[in-house]
Amino acid sequence: MGTVPSALKHCLSxxxxxxxxxWIGEPVPPPQPGQESQTxxxxxxxxxxxxxPRDGLQNEKVIVPTDIKIELINRLSKTGLSAIEVTSFVSSxxxxxxxxxxxxMRGIERHPxxxxxVLTPNLQGFHNAIAAGxxxxxxxxxxxxxxxxxxxxxxxxxxxxxxxxVVKSAxxxxxxxxxxxxxxxxxxxxxxxxPAKVAEVSKRxxSMGCYEISLGDTIGxxxxxxxxxxxxxxxxxxxxxxxxxxxxxxxxQALANILTAIQVLLQCMSEGAVFLADLNLSxxxxxxxxxxxxxxxxxxxxxxxxxxxxxxxxxxSWILTQVQDITSQPVSVVMH
Amino acid sequence: MGTVPSALKHCLSxxxxxxxxxWIGEPVPPPQPGQESQTxxxxxxxxxxxxxPRDGLQNEKVIVPTDIKIELINRLSKTGLSAIEVTSFVSSxxxxxxxxxxxxMRGIERHPxxxxxVLTPNLQGFHNAVSKRxxSMGCYEISLGDTIGxxxxxxxxxxxxxxxxxxxxxxxxxxxxxxxxQALANILTAIQMGVAVVDSSVAGLGGCPYAKGATGNVATxxxxxxxxxLGINTGVNLYRVMEAGNFICTALxxxxxxxVAQASFNTGTIN
Numbered sequence: 344m345g346t347v348p349s350a351l352k353h354c355l356s357x358x359x360x361x362x363x364x365x366w367i368g369e370p371v372p373p374p375q376p377g378q379e380s381q382t383x384x385x386x387x388x389x390x391x392x393x394x395x396p397r398d399g400l401q402n403e404k405v406i407v408p409t410d411i412k413i414e415l416i417n418r419l420s421k422t423g424l425s426a427i428e429v430t431s432f433v434s435s436x437x438x439x440x441x442x443x444x445x446x447x448m449r450g451i452e453r454h455p456x457x458x459x460x461v462l463t464p465n466l467q468g469f470h471n472a473i474a475a476g477x478x479x480x481x482x483x484x485x486x487x488x489x490x491x492x493x494x495x496x497x498x499x500x501x502x503x504x505x506x507x508x509v510v511k512s513a514x515x516x517x518x519x520x521x522x523x524x525x526x527x528x529x530x531x532x533x534x535x536x537x538p539a540k541v542a543e544v545s546k547r548x549x550s551m552g553c554y555e556i557s558l559g560d561t562i563g564x565x566x567x568x569x570x571x572x573x574x575x576x577x578x579x580x581x582x583x584x585x586x587x588x589x590x591x592x593x594x595x596q597a598l599a600n601i602l603t604a605i606q607v608l609l610q611c612m613s614e615g616a617v618f619l620a621d622l623n624l625s626x627x628x629x630x631x632x633x634x635x636x637x638x639x640x641x642x643x644x645x646x647x648x649x650x651x652x653x654x655x656x657x658x659x660s661w662i663l664t665q666v667q668d669i670t671s672q673p674v675s676v677v678m679h
Numbered sequence: 680m681g682t683v684p685s686a687l688k689h690c691l692s693x694x695x696x697x698x699x700x701x702w703i704g705e706p707v708p709p710p711q712p713g714q715e716s717q718t719x720x721x722x723x724x725x726x727x728x729x730x731x732p733r734d735g736l737q738n739e740k741v742i743v744p745t746d747i748k749i750e751l752i753n754r755l756s757k758t759g760l761s762a763i764e765v766t767s768f769v770s771s772x773x774x775x776x777x778x779x780x781x782x783x784m785r786g787i788e789r790h791p792x793x794x795x796x797v798l799t800p801n802l803q804g805f806h807n808a809v810s811k812r813x814x815s816m817g818c819y820e821i822s823l824g825d826t827i828g829x830x831x832x833x834x835x836x837x838x839x840x841x842x843x844x845x846x847x848x849x850x851x852x853x854x855x856x857x858x859x860x861q862a863l864a865n866i867l868t869a870i871q872m873g874v875a876v877v878d879s880s881v882a883g884l885g886g887c888p889y890a891k892g893a894t895g896n897v898a899t900x901x902x903x904x905x906x907x908x909l910g911i912n913t914g915v916n917l918y919r920v921m922e923a924g925n926f927i928c929t930a931l932x933x934x935x936x937x938x939v940a941q942a943s944f945n946t947g948t949i950n
Contacts, residue, residue: 566905567908595938596938599864
């Protein structure tokens with residue numbers, strides 16, 4: 344692991360660490376107005392979902408004691424992370440590392456502003472999770488039939504049916520559900536995976552009620568090229584705001600792939616002027632038909648902004664045309 | 680070092696390795712006309728400058744025997760690489776690893792189509808003013824080095840924008856260290872800006888001399904893997920580079936720093 348800096352060894356202050364390791368510090372401050380933005384085209388904020396305590400530990404050979412897991416999660420809770428995947432409510436026969444899921448769930452500190460999702464592959468796991476105090480759950484699908492069968496012992500279709508049960512129960516209890524799609528950029532059994540298949544599974548998970556879909560390069564074989572192609576397919580089916588990426592670093596490509604994902608998603612957003620959440624109409628919006636039209640337009644735009652752009656239309660003028668067609672009234676729209 | 684795939688162990692064919700490791704293969708073929716190009720805005724060809732025998736070995740503690748150095752370079756000469764940095768003509772007091780520079784230079788095979796540059800002192804720098812001076816002096820290519828690997832896509836972009844004002848894009852190369860794991864992201868950023876020459880080191884040879892225990896050079900194998908996936912031509916055979924990397928790591932009795940090599944040599948768990 345190399346030499347641990349003395350600031351860590353002797354639990355000295357952050358300031359001490361900074362002196363030894365000046366590169367570990369606060370983010371670079373944003374440029375002053377007038378200066379060329381170094382992050383032009385990039386998001387101002389990116390949410391990081393910490394999966395170490397679950398996805399990470401699950402793949403470590405050494406069984407980690409429960410109190411160590413709890414301590415890890417508690418320390419992570421103090422870092423500013425807004426989402427930490429805690430554990431997995433699966434049978435301990437399949438995943439021995441996660442056998443202590445109830446104890447971990449009950450034992451962790453719950454920090455305000457931090458979400459603590461857990462994996463629940465089926466209804467039984469879901470009920471156990473809720474009984475243990477979980478307030479958010481995740482379901483794990485795959486874009487590869489072979490992987491689905493080998494990993495969770497059922498076909499993609501069968502797994503979707505199980506997830507639907509979970510999501511239905513979760514929605515009844517106002518529990519948010521996050522969806523994962525494994526093998527998004529390649530499968531250890533099938534090799535290359537069609538982007539269209541990833542998009543199809545993503546759409547099924549999103550339509551059933553998952554608020555976010557995490558697209559996983561499970562064996563880390565993806566590269567910026569395949570990441571771009573896959574995202575372009577998925578972006579046609581689900582809103583950009585619902586997309587997350589989960590890149591493995593097995594071939595050292597993870598950061599390059601993540602950078603690509605950020606660029607691709609933002610490129611689409613900035614060209615499509617997607618954020619129509621706040622619309623001020625110059626005319627009164629009392630016309631309910633107009634309200635409906637605009638509502639469905641903005642939904643459509645979320646899903647299809649890349650499509651609108653590639654057809655050579657400016658999304659803005661497209662919106663105006665559609666609204667005018669529907670309402671038969673001239674209207675000007677100010678977008679924020 | 681992990682399980683060496685049987686294809687390498689028994690010197691079986693490349694085809695046999697591909698069966699075991701389907702991800703190590705030829706570059707993705709360029710898209711057909713009409714299909715959306717995955718490499719739109721990226722160079723079609725990127726030259727890789729292999730710096731393992733010089734920059735790499737220079738930062739390894741173990742003094743490598745001359746014949747091993749020569750064998751490494753000869754193997755690299757057969758991979759399709761068009762430029763291999765051979766050695767450094769500096770005083771052996773300062774850089775003991777390069778004490779045998781004359782013997783190495785004389786001992787290597789010279790393959791047609793391959794250049795064999797050597798380092799001579801005081802030619803490194805990444806400030807744009809220095810780059811401009813070097814270029815004006817007659818250097819055909821300026822390699823901009825992130826020597827301690829602290830750069831990120833943001834700082835890479837800013838630095839290149841400044842340098843590009845002073846010297847032509849075609850004369851710019853990037854030499855990214857992976858000390859903070861940022862090398863591939865930085866290289867991607869550079870090639871998105873049009874840079875078409877990348878320095879890298881087989882097996883990621885050469886730690887960072889300023890950060891003990893930290894990695895240094897980015898591994899040639901990992902760079903080629905990324906460029907292959909983007910459909911960018913490098914002319915270099917990834918499998919042969921992995922073989923050369925395997926050779927030198929065995930000689931040095933060390934683990935490779937290349938993630939691609941590690942992934943290919945482990946028939947282990949799937950995450």
